Amino acid sequence: MHRLHPRAAVVVAATSLMAALLAACTAAGGPDAAAVGIGTTSASAGSATASAASATVTSCGTTVPVPAEARAVVALKSSAVEAVVALGGAGQLVGVAAVDGDLPTHVTGVDDAAWDVTLPVLSEDVPSFEAVLDLEPDLVLAGWESNLSAEGAGAREDWADLGVATWVSPSACRDPELQPDQLTFDDVFAEIEAIGTLLGREEEAASVVAAQRSALADLTGRVESNRPRALWWSSGTDTPYVGGGIGAPQLIMDTAGLGNVAADVPDTWASLSWEEIAVRDPEVIVLVDSAWNTAEHKRAALAANPVTAAMDAVRQERYLVVPFPATQAGVRTLDAALALADQLAAQPAAGEVSP
Numbered sequence: 001m002h003r004l005h006p007r008a009a010v011v012v013a014a015t016s017l018m019a020a021l022l023a024a025c026t027a028a029g030g031p032d033a034a035a036v037g038i039g040t041t042s043a044s045a046g047s048a049t050a051s052a053a054s055a056t057v058t059s060c061g062t063t064v065p066v067p068a069e070a071r072a073v074v075a076l077k078s079s080a081v082e083a084v085v086a087l088g089g090a091g092q093l094v095g096v097a098a099v100d101g102d103l104p105t106h107v108t109g110v111d112d113a114a115w116d117v118t119l120p121v122l123s124e125d126v127p128s129f130e131a132v133l134d135l136e137p138d139l140v141l142a143g144w145e146s147n148l149s150a151e152g153a154g155a156r157e158d159w160a161d162l163g164v165a166t167w168v169s170p171s172a173c174r175d176p177e178l179q180p181d182q183l184t185f186d187d188v189f190a191e192i193e194a195i196g197t198l199l200g201r202e203e204e205a206a207s208v209v210a211a212q213r214s215a216l217a218d219l220t221g222r223v224e225s226n227r228p229r230a231l232w233w234s235s236g237t238d239t240p241y242v243g244g245g246i247g248a249p250q251l252i253m254d255t256a257g258l259g260n261v262a263a264d265v266p267d268t269w270a271s272l273s274w275e276e277i278a279v280r281d282p283e284v285i286v287l288v289d290s291a292w293n294t295a296e297h298k299r300a301a302l303a304a305n306p307v308t309a310a311m312d313a314v315r316q317e318r319y320l321v322v323p324f325p326a327t328q329a330g331v332r333t334l335d336a337a338l339a340l341a342d343q344l345a346a347q348p349a350a351g352e353v354s355p
Contacts, residue, residue: 057165057194060145060173062156064165070139070199074122074132076153077143079169079330083195084141085117086110086331087204094135095122098147101291101325108335109211129154139165139198143328144172167198171247171268171329179268182246185216185255188333212334216255219338223257228344230258230320231282231313234269234327235293237301240277243286244270248329252322256340258284274307284347285313286340290324318347 055066073092075081078100084093086107096119103115122131132140132153140159142148145168148156156166169191173179180187189209196205230253232243243249245260247268253260261280262272285302289295299319302308309315320343326336 055197057167057198059170059194060168061175061178062160062166062168064160064167066198067138067165067200070165072135072137073139073141073199074135074137074153075141076126076147077328078325079143079328079332080141080167080195081119082107082325083192083331084199085114086208087192087196087199087201088114089199089201090114090117090119092199093120094137095120095127095132097122097153098124098126098143099325101323104326104332104335106335107331108215108338109208110331126152129158133162137164139167141195141198142166142168143330144169145174165198167194169329179246183248183251183268183329185213185251185334188251188329189213191329192331208331215338216334219255219334219341223255223341227257227259228283229261229281230284230286231261231277231280232286232288233298234288235290236271237293239271239273241269242272242277243327244268248327248333249286251329252327252333252337252340253286255334255337257344258286258340274305278307278311281311282313284318284320284344286320286322288324288327289321295319295321316348320344320347 056063057066058064070089070092072094073084073089074095074097075084075093076096076098081093081096081099082103084090085103086109099119099121103117103119105115106112107115122135126147129150140148140153142153147153148159148166148168150158156168159166170178171180171183171187171191189212192209193202193205196202232249232253233240234243234249235241242262242265243253243260244265244267245263246266249269250260250263261277261282262270265272287295287298299317302311302314312318320340322336322340326332326339
């Protein structure tokens with residue numbers, strides 16, 4: 001059984017008192033729940049609903065009230081951490097964990113100086129519920145839904161019982177029914193805006209989204225209609241884990257002017273055998289670069305594997321590289337597409353051998 005933090009006990013007591021006062025007021029013919037700001041419920045994952053007195057945010061089927069003031073924020077996974085920093089909320093962070101790589105130095109719509117921060121690292125892996133609770137958070141953000149579970153940093157219902165708001169990237173919901181049918185930039189921008197609402201940084205979120213929409217329109221205008229077939233190799237060696245047809249890899253490749261050879265796989269990421277990949281014959285291979293499975297390691301593995309060594313993309317070294325933290329939906333999604341588009345433009349045409 002989880003212990004109740006002293007500050008959380010005060011929050012729960014205050015919530016109970018508010019509920020009692022509301023019941024008495026309503027019974028006497030006073031204002032209803034909406035009038036006194038007992039949050040409204042938004043219907044779609046990742047959306048935010050606000051009124052003059054209240055706001056709620058829904059993600060992965062859970063609706064939470066927006067904190068009156070999110071002064072103590074814990075962020076799990078790079079996508080959540082980067083969103084907070086991008087919106088100018090680094091000073092609100094009291095702990096970060098399970099960060100996948102270094103912060104970027106540039107993100108469209110964000111002042112480069114925003115990234116010059118020292119993060120309060122709680123742990124390299126997903127921390128325990130007790131470790132996060134000790135930080136007395138007002139808000140816990142997570143890039144993956146599994147981060148907020150009984151085996152991870154605490155189930156969302158446990159945090160709700162303590163009066164602590166939680167949010168999970170809707171693109172990473174475990175229930176397929178709660179994921180976008182196919183991730184779009186409207187979904188990505190809605191995530192940024194939802195985090196802005198939770199942090200009390202709506203104007204900053206609107207500014208980032210406006211800048212990225214403009215850059216997206218420019219990129220869309222210069223992408224070639226002839227899209228080379230591409231494989232997105234995220235992880236795994238014996239059996240590769242590749243970008244499927246509905247998540248961030250598909251969105252990034254499509255935006256960059258690449259055709260995903262696994263577009264028919266109805267998943268965000270999925271396993272696909274090397275033999276099947278060879279049959280699909282990608283003309284370009286996107287290598288996800290991480291500390292635990294670098295792009296250079298992937299290059300060597302492709303050259304050493306008899307099945308893949310015969311592929312033209314491997315023989316001609318037609319590789320594009322994307323950093324792992326940029327592969328999840330978030331503030332870096334657009335820049336990942338921009339970077340791949342630039343790398344693609346610098347590649348020799350399929351069939352040509354680079355000098």
